[in-house]
Amino acid sequence: MARLDFYFDFSSPYGYFAATRIDALAARHGRTVKWHPVLLGAVFKTTGSVPLATVPLKGEYSFRDFERTARFHGIPYRRPANFPIATQLAARAMTWIDQSFGEAKAVAFAKAAYAAYFVDGADITQPEGIGRAAQAVGIRTDAMLEGANSQPVKDALKAQVDAAMARGVFGSPFVIADGEPFWGFDRFDQLEAFLKNGKI
Amino acid sequence: MARLDFYFDFSSPYGYFAATRIDALAARHGRTVKWHPVLLGAVFKTTGSVPLATVPLKGEYSFRDFERTARFHGIPYRRPANFPIATQLAARAMTWIDQSFGEAKAVAFAKAAYAAYFVDGADITQPEGIGRAAQAVGIRTDAMLEGANSQPVKDALKAQVDAAMARGVFGSPFVIADGEPFWGFDRFDQLEAFLKNGKI
Numbered sequence: 001m002a003r004l005d006f007y008f009d010f011s012s013p014y015g016y017f018a019a020t021r022i023d024a025l026a027a028r029h030g031r032t033v034k035w036h037p038v039l040l041g042a043v044f045k046t047t048g049s050v051p052l053a054t055v056p057l058k059g060e061y062s063f064r065d066f067e068r069t070a071r072f073h074g075i076p077y078r079r080p081a082n083f084p085i086a087t088q089l090a091a092r093a094m095t096w097i098d099q100s101f102g103e104a105k106a107v108a109f110a111k112a113a114y115a116a117y118f119v120d121g122a123d124i125t126q127p128e129g130i131g132r133a134a135q136a137v138g139i140r141t142d143a144m145l146e147g148a149n150s151q152p153v154k155d156a157l158k159a160q161v162d163a164a165m166a167r168g169v170f171g172s173p174f175v176i177a178d179g180e181p182f183w184g185f186d187r188f189d190q191l192e193a194f195l196k197n198g199k200i
Numbered sequence: 201m202a203r204l205d206f207y208f209d210f211s212s213p214y215g216y217f218a219a220t221r222i223d224a225l226a227a228r229h230g231r232t233v234k235w236h237p238v239l240l241g242a243v244f245k246t247t248g249s250v251p252l253a254t255v256p257l258k259g260e261y262s263f264r265d266f267e268r269t270a271r272f273h274g275i276p277y278r279r280p281a282n283f284p285i286a287t288q289l290a291a292r293a294m295t296w297i298d299q300s301f302g303e304a305k306a307v308a309f310a311k312a313a314y315a316a317y318f319v320d321g322a323d324i325t326q327p328e329g330i331g332r333a334a335q336a337v338g339i340r341t342d343a344m345l346e347g348a349n350s351q352p353v354k355d356a357l358k359a360q361v362d363a364a365m366a367r368g369v370f371g372s373p374f375v376i377a378d379g380e381p382f383w384g385f386d387r388f389d390q391l392e393a394f395l396k397n398g399k400i
Contacts, residue, residue, distance in 0.1 A: 047256045056247045057370035061381055068400050072390050170257035181261055186386040190272050200272050 002178055004033045007164050008110075009040040009172040010087040010124060013066040013077070014185040016114040018173035020075050023107075025188060029195035031177075035107050037091035037157070038164045040084075040172055047170050051084045069185070076119045085117075085125050088157075089148060093130055095157045096147035097139065105137055112136040204233045207364050207374040208310075209240040210287040210324060213266040213277070214385040216314040218373035220275050223307075225388060229395035231377075235307050237291035237357070238364045240372055247370050251284045269385070276319045285317075285325050288357075289348060293330055295357045296347035297339065305337055312336040 006022050008015035026033045044050060052062045063079065070077035090113050098106035112133035116122035122129035131141030147153060164174075168181055175182045175191055182191045194200050206222050208215035219235075226233045244250060252262045263279065270277030290313050298306035312333035316322035322329035331341030347353060364374075368381055375382045375391055382391045394400050 047258055048250075049255065049258075050248075055249065055370075057365070057368050058247055058249075058383075061368065061370070061383060064381070065383070065387075068390060072393060072400050165257070168257050168261065170255075170261070181264070183258075183261060183265070184386070186384070187265075190268060193272060200268050 001030055004031050005036060005167075005176040006033050007036045007038050007169045007172065007174040007176075009038055010090040010110075010113055010117065011084040012040065012172035013118060014069070015172040016077075016118045017069060017073060017075050017185045018175075018188065019111060019114050021073075021185075021188065022173075022175070025192060026195075028192075031195065033107075035094075035103075035110055036160060036164060037087075037094050037110065038161050038169060038172065038174075039087060039091060039157070041086065042158075042161050043165060043170055046165055049170075053084060076115075078119055078121060080117055080121060082123060082125075085123075087124075089126075090124050090130055090133075092148040092153050092157050093134065093144050095160070096144065096150070096153045097134075097137075099153070099156070100147060101139070105139075108137045109133055109139070201229075201231055202378055204231050205236060205367075205376040206233050207236045207238050207369045207372065207376075209238055209372040210290040210310075210313055210317065211284040212240065212372035213318060214269070215372040216277075216318045217269060217273060217275050217385045218375075218388065219311060219314050221273075221385075221388065222373075222375070225392060226395075228392075231395065233307075235294075235303075235310055236360060236364060237287075237294050237310065238361050238369060238372065238374075239287060239291060239357070241286065242358075242361050243365060243370055246365055249370075253284060276315075278319055278321055280317055280321060282323060282325075285323075287324075289326075290324050290330055290333075292348040292353050292357050293334065293344050295360070296344065296350070296353045297334075297337075299353070299356070300347060301339070305339075308337045309333055309339070 004026050008019060022033050053059045094106050094110050097109050113124055116132045117124045122132050124130045127145055134141050134144040171183050173185055177194060180194055190200055204226050208219060222233050253259045294306050294310050297309050313324055316332045317324045322332050324330045327345055334341050334344040371383050373385055377394060380394055390400055
């Protein structure tokens with residue numbers, strides 16, 4: 001059975017929530033998951049969107065919703081001091097780890113980077129913060145930084161983001177299962193029904 | 201126990217879905233509902249938002265999500281020929297019915313107007329289309345039009361929309377329960393948990 005494509009941005013709380021659940025959800029239906037970091041900054045240029053937290057009225061609500069949604073689902077979450085953040089470094093680091101050490105380590109890094117940012121309060125835009133996630137999966141910070149900042153890795157990530165937009169990805173989290181798109185952690189109930197029944 | 205405040209726009213599919221469920225959800229927890237029509241056009245001027253369906257990439261997805269969400273929840277839905285629409289006439293008509301015949305009839309009218317638009321394909325921006333909803337609750341179209349277009353009713357609706365924004369309402373559906381805001385039909389699971397447990 002085809003893998004699920006899971007798109008996420010490292011600055012997206014709902015992407016983080018989804019990241020804590022997507023592998024188990026897929027496994028319940030005999031599926032595996034391909035994890036794709038994307039850059040919402042690039043995507044939002046296409047859609048004309050702005051970060052949720054910066055919108056009048058909606059912004060204040062969104063912080064409340066992040067915390068309430070985390071409690072509702074029993075997911076550890078602490079509001080980061082800086083939000084939203086640029087996620088080029090984290091996404092490039094994951095891309096380099098995928099190329100250099102394979103997919104399993106890249107996914108473990110992604111989970112560690114999300115936890116560093118949304119649980120431990122690390123600044124993952126900085127070498128020290130993102131370095132914690134690298135060390136958690138046994139990779140040296142200096143090697144990761146050199147790899148993440150290399151031109152081939154930058155180019156590879158840009159190509160991945162362009163490919164995601166070409167498939168219609170416009171937010172985080174975004175899952176494509178057998179061609180069917182699901183945007184948002186709050187569509188995981190529909191995703192689960194789709195995987196179970198083959199349709200909705 | 202305090203009533204729930206339910207805010208909705210007549211052009212909002214998720215508002216329509218919520219309208220089919222909110223009374224029963226509230227009743228399960230010994231609550232009643234105060235229905236407040238709002239005008240998202242006015243709200244979006246404040247938030248700088250645009251209708252979902254007009255956003256690149258997100259727009260196409262949203263039409264798919266409307267239909268899939270309706271199927272997932274077992275709610276009748278047919279994509280309207282015109283979408284989104286201006287909802288001043290429908291909202292003013294409801295305001296006039298509330299003033300003239302009371303709340304129960306206004307809520308019955310709102311449900312009929314939503315069904316006329318999202319199930320029967322009526323153009324509720326026009327007298328004939330919105331007239332169907334009036335007739336469904338035993339009100340003559342000509343009387344409704346005269347009432348809806350009167351200055352006191354226009355002023356009353358504007359005051360209601362301003363009051364909604366002052367409470368932080370920025371979308372549809374939007375429910376406030378004991379001061380706690382819930383935006384979106386996809387937060388009805390959290391709303392239900394909140395009503396059941398008094399917190400999340």
